[in-house]
Amino acid sequence: MDRPRPDLTTPGLLGLPLAWLVAFLLVPIGIVAAYSFNVLALGEVPHSFTLQGWSDFLHSSIYLSLFWKSVELSLIVSGIIVALAFPLAYYLALSGTKRKYILLLLLIAPFLTSYLLRVLAWKVILGNQGVINSFLFWTGIRSPDHPVSQLLYSRFAVMLVLGYIWLPFVALPIFVSLETLDRRLLEAASDLGASRLYAFRRITLPLAAPGLVAAFLFVFIPTLGEFVTPSLVGGASGYLYGNQIVDLFHTGFPDWETGSVLALFLLGVVAILTLVFSRFLQPRQVVAD
Amino acid sequence: MDVALSRTGAWILRAFFALVVVFLYAPIVILLIFSFNDSEIPTFPLSGFTLHWYYEFITNGDLRNALETSAEVAALSSVVAVALGILASIALVRRRFRGKAPVSALLLSPLVIPLVVFGTSLLLLFHAISLDLGVMTVVIGHIVITLPYTILVIMPRLQQIDVSLEEAAYDLGASRLRTFRSITLPLILPAILSAFLIAFTTSFDEYAVASFVVGSSVTFPIYLYSALRFPNQLPQVIAVAVVVITISLAVVVAAEVGRRVYERRLGELEPS
Numbered sequence: 001m002d003r004p005r006p007d008l009t010t011p012g013l014l015g016l017p018l019a020w021l022v023a024f025l026l027v028p029i030g031i032v033a034a035y036s037f038n039v040l041a042l043g044e045v046p047h048s049f050t051l052q053g054w055s056d057f058l059h060s061s062i063y064l065s066l067f068w069k070s071v072e073l074s075l076i077v078s079g080i081i082v083a084l085a086f087p088l089a090y091y092l093a094l095s096g097t098k099r100k101y102i103l104l105l106l107l108i109a110p111f112l113t114s115y116l117l118r119v120l121a122w123k124v125i126l127g128n129q130g131v132i133n134s135f136l137f138w139t140g141i142r143s144p145d146h147p148v149s150q151l152l153y154s155r156f157a158v159m160l161v162l163g164y165i166w167l168p169f170v171a172l173p174i175f176v177s178l179e180t181l182d183r184r185l186l187e188a189a190s191d192l193g194a195s196r197l198y199a200f201r202r203i204t205l206p207l208a209a210p211g212l213v214a215a216f217l218f219v220f221i222p223t224l225g226e227f228v229t230p231s232l233v234g235g236a237s238g239y240l241y242g243n244q245i246v247d248l249f250h251t252g253f254p255d256w257e258t259g260s261v262l263a264l265f266l267l268g269v270v271a272i273l274t275l276v277f278s279r280f281l282q283p284r285q286v287v288a289d
Numbered sequence: 290m291d292v293a294l295s296r297t298g299a300w301i302l303r304a305f306f307a308l309v310v311v312f313l314y315a316p317i318v319i320l321l322i323f324s325f326n327d328s329e330i331p332t333f334p335l336s337g338f339t340l341h342w343y344y345e346f347i348t349n350g351d352l353r354n355a356l357e358t359s360a361e362v363a364a365l366s367s368v369v370a371v372a373l374g375i376l377a378s379i380a381l382v383r384r385r386f387r388g389k390a391p392v393s394a395l396l397l398s399p400l401v402i403p404l405v406v407f408g409t410s411l412l413l414l415f416h417a418i419s420l421d422l423g424v425m426t427v428v429i430g431h432i433v434i435t436l437p438y439t440i441l442v443i444m445p446r447l448q449q450i451d452v453s454l455e456e457a458a459y460d461l462g463a464s465r466l467r468t469f470r471s472i473t474l475p476l477i478l479p480a481i482l483s484a485f486l487i488a489f490t491t492s493f494d495e496y497a498v499a500s501f502v503v504g505s506s507v508t509f510p511i512y513l514y515s516a517l518r519f520p521n522q523l524p525q526v527i528a529v530a531v532v533v534i535t536i537s538l539a540v541v542v543a544a545e546v547g548r549r550v551y552e553r554r555l556g557e558l559e560p561s
């Protein structure tokens with residue numbers, strides 16, 4: 001008789017990964033939901049189901065206007081860097097350069113280095129005593145009494161740093177969609193008398209559109225809840241929705257119920273975006289050639 | 290005539306590409322310059338060459354502890370994430386089962402969940418079950434965040450491997466486990482190493498989720514974040530930044546080159 005041997009059955013394969021995500025992702029989100037409905041509460045509050053937290057949130061001008069501020073900033077940042085990344089990806093994929101994978105690696109490498117350290121670099125560059133201002137003083141363009149003070153701790157700084165951080169990453173999905181484009185289509189268009197611009201508008205752009213949408217979402221979704229960069233370079237005017245969530249959990253007067261409502265609302269928005277655009281977000285093979 | 294680009298167009302795009310590369314690397318180069326600058330604050334004009342800041346950071350015990358803590362967190366979480374990622378990838382690529390779409394959606398969902406939401410959820414979970422915050426709670430969170438990356442790296446490699454190699458092993462009487470050890474594992478080894486490196490570097494660098502569940506422990510990003518608020522530590526932090534960025538760039542390039550070489554060799558061995 002054979003001893004039963006351990007074998008790789010499907011439940012055996014999926015059991016651990018799924019259990020981990022249920023225990024440490026789904027259950028925690030359930031707990032957030034419980035807090036948002038006051039079923040759980042911080043401190044000795046009587047627990048009863050209520051929609052009060054949600055109703056307060058939907059009628060608050062502060063939280064919703066912060067949310068729209070985050071939406072607006074994320075839209076601008078994502079839009080600008082997709083527009084910047086497109087010509088980069090186009091150059092790599094379609095110019096026929098022989099070194100395209102080396103150039104791609106050159107473009108992406110900064111994304112793989114430390115996030116905080118890249119924020120630090122901009123703090124050093126943009127500060128009132130920073131590289132740009134001290135350079136302006138040194139060369140006499142600006143007097144030290146009047147530094148360009150809007151550089152750091154502003155919405156501009158947040159957008160610049162977020163754009164800097166995400167630009168390399170965004171080029172990747174666009175590159176993949178252009179790389180798989182069949183050049184013969186462009187040749188056919190050219191043979192039939194289409195100009196380059198016409199072929200670009202009617203062939204390249206429509207075929208690259210899924211990659212552009214994916215790239216846009218790859219930036220838009222994470223920046224929507226961003227709080228690290230704003231807290232380091234944003235100052236008061238760069239304070240975003242994500243910072244509000246952190247403060248509701250971390251300050252001296254925590255309000256976990258309201259914080260949970262804000263967190264769950266953000267999660268809901270992201271979930272809807274992901275579902276609506278899911279066909280653009282299919283994982284593709286971008287790492288291997 | 291080139292159908293995609295005119296000569297002028299290609300020239301403009303090349304110039305634009307060069308400009309963006311300068312924009313991407315200039316801040317890193319500026320850090321490099323100021324890490325050798327003999328001044329408490331990073332300002333022009335430069336005041337002279339020094340290795341003082343590197344010396345200070347090497348002798349800074351808090352900083353070394355933070356680096357060690359992060360190395361420990363990253364090592365633990367990436368080993369577990371890669372192990373879970375291998376299991377999940379095999380199931381998704383090689384097995385048929387009901388509900389594959391929702392299962393793979395769940396496995397990849399940490400990619401899109403806002404870190405601020407995930408961090409707060411974990412904090413509430415650990416509060417609810419009265420688990421003390423510290424290194425282990427960060428490890429738990431980092432495994433969730435890095436799992437989808439490992440799956441995204443391992444899955445495509447599994448798809449490339451000819452199933453008939455594995456079927457031949459079954460036919461010759463090997464169990465599924467034995468087949469995995471002798472056939473599949475060696476073939477996906479490069480992808481496993483890439484997955485490990487990606488998970489390790491992601492965890493080593495992760496601040497957002499750690500900031501919620503780290504308790505009183507100090508990982509490297511947590512140390513960096515607080516150091517960014519005390520300007521007198523700035524020059525040392527810049528020196529650390531230069532070292533960390535250089536190492537991570539070197540590892541990334543070496544890993545990518547190594548993986549391509551190894552997979553090309555394997556490709557020569559595989560029946561075509």
